[in-house]
Amino acid sequence: MSAGQTCLLLGATGVGKTLLLKRLQHLILHGPGSLDAPPSTLPTVGTNLTDFTLKKKKKLTIRELGGCMGPIWPSYFKDCTSVIFMVDSANIAQVSASCMQLLSVLSAQPLHAASILLLFNKRDIPCTMSLLEMKSLFRLDDIIASAPQQITTVELSARSGLGLQEVLTWLESSAVK
Numbered sequence: 001m002s003a004g005q006t007c008l009l010l011g012a013t014g015v016g017k018t019l020l021l022k023r024l025q026h027l028i029l030h031g032p033g034s035l036d037a038p039p040s041t042l043p044t045v046g047t048n049l050t051d052f053t054l055k056k057k058k059k060l061t062i063r064e065l066g067g068c069m070g071p072i073w074p075s076y077f078k079d080c081t082s083v084i085f086m087v088d089s090a091n092i093a094q095v096s097a098s099c100m101q102l103l104s105v106l107s108a109q110p111l112h113a114a115s116i117l118l119l120f121n122k123r124d125i126p127c128t129m130s131l132l133e134m135k136s137l138f139r140l141d142d143i144i145a146s147a148p149q150q151i152t153t154v155e156l157s158a159r160s161g162l163g164l165q166e167v168l169t170w171l172e173s174s175a176v177k
Helices: 019-030 065-074 092-107 130-137 140-146 164-176
Strands: 007-010 048-053 057-065 080-088 115-119 151-155
Touching: 007 019, 007 065, 007 130, 019 048, 019 057, 019 164, 057 065, 057 151, 065 092, 065 140, 080 092, 080 164, 092 115, 092 130, 092 140, 130 140, 130 151, 140 151, 151 164
Parallel strands: 007 057, 007 080, 080 115, 115 151
Antiparallel strands: 048 057
């Protein structure tokens, strides 16, 4: 990503996209180890733009698209170079729909050169599925083998902060490309 490039933040309604953005902002401004209680959030209706300045003064805009906007996500694909796709790993009823959405994103021609970060969120909830179960339900090995994009997976709890540093590291490494 060069200066001023856009990363899309996608996922079903309620997976934690807005909380992730707020937590990343806090991490960038205050550094690791400074996370307070999670801020309150409301479901995003429409789009939410958040600008970040990463290491080496790289500028990045993350465009969060509300989960209810799934049918029109493709209209935002043209100008982005990376995608963060979030999945609620505690909501088994949502997994198949999330998998279908992910496959649609990966098959979109404008995103064939994009870097993809697949986040399995809500790892702090006791009833969450294991990473192995999530990968199996998504048939992730098959997806990674056949997708034209490079796909990175991270387990995350936007609420507790688990995995936030890995997300930030991925954003910074993607910004170098």
